[in-house]
Amino acid sequence: MKILRLEVPQWEQFDGLVHGFLGRVSGKDRPSNAAFRLSCDDGDDPQAVKQNWCELKLALSLPRISIITARQVHGNTILPVSSETGKLAGIGDGLMTDAPNLCVGVMSADCVPILLVEPTRKIAAAVHAGWRGTAAGIAPRAVASMEEAYGIDPAALHVAMGPSIGSCCYEVGPEVAAQIAANWREELKGAWKPEGVKGRLDLRALNEAQLLGAGIPRSQISKIGPCTACHIGDFYSYRKEGKSGHQLSFIGWRG
């Protein structure tokens, strides 16, 4: 099985960090247009999902590292994860940890996967930010949760946003913009282009504006990979394909 894996070039300097933004899965027994599901939340067959996870871990080849995910609901809950946590941390769209040898992960297919890392203290977090989660401020909430739980300084955090739908392909109704503007009017300005009654939303630009507001230095925020809907040969896109697959983004530290 083959999986596209993108890493943040600037993070190569962080010795012991394990991370990746994964893309589409392909292989001899797996046509690239086949569904690759990593959660059962949409009524998927648990056995098939389990099998996908097994294959994924084999392909990633990360011995001694477990990957912890959560049941994602497009909210803004951030779950702390420790070595005691099972494979599923609970219901939430963000996970954070200071434990070695485990990775926190989020699944996405157009939504923005966001990885956060504090390299001195070896803290890591993963966030799933679609428009609802972004409207609920999940990225700044992750920063605040890490600050509160681990006493880190937001200025020491490095953040990367992975492949997700670009404004080129993300037309949404005015009700979406209105819901975001309720709490993020300034942040929305550079991320929203009205077009007739609808408009185009740049989810990564919006999350970046929120992260800057949360105290992350601009030079420590990266955007990795292209628009998922423009590149369905490499990534899953819910908007382009419907319920076809999940790409995993994960991060953690070796102990």
Ligand SMILES: [Zn+2]
């Ligand atoms: Zn696009």
